[in-house]
Amino acid sequence: MRGKEQSVTCDSCGRSVPRSKAVAFQKAISFGTELRNPENDVRFFERRKVYYCISCAKHRGIFERLKDQAARHRQY
Ligand SMILES: [Zn+2]
Numbered sequence: 001m002r003g004k005e006q007s008v009t010c011d012s013c014g015r016s017v018p019r020s021k022a023v024a025f026q027k028a029i030s031f032g033t034e035l036r037n038p039e040n041d042v043r044f045f046e047r048r049k050v051y052y053c054i055s056c057a058k059h060r061g062i063f064e065r066l067k068d069q070a071a072r073h074r075q076y
Pocket of ligand 1: 012015052054055056057
């Protein structure tokens with residue numbers, strides 16, 4: 001929609017929030033595969049981008065975690 005701000009859905013409460021007021025967070029989801037065996041622990045990590053509204057982000061400590069993530073990225 002033109003001129004209208006894009007809205008995203010909060011991953012926690014399901015509320016629809018304007019993109020500019022949402023907090024983007026990279027969630028890492030790990031899952032095993034059938035390739036996995038005792039000698040070779042094959043796991044896939046899927047990074048999914050989720051959005052939280054401000055209150056859920058605060059409640060879940062997302063701001064703190066984002067700071068951690070930023071610090072970790074700087075090490076690479
Ligand atoms: Zn929320």
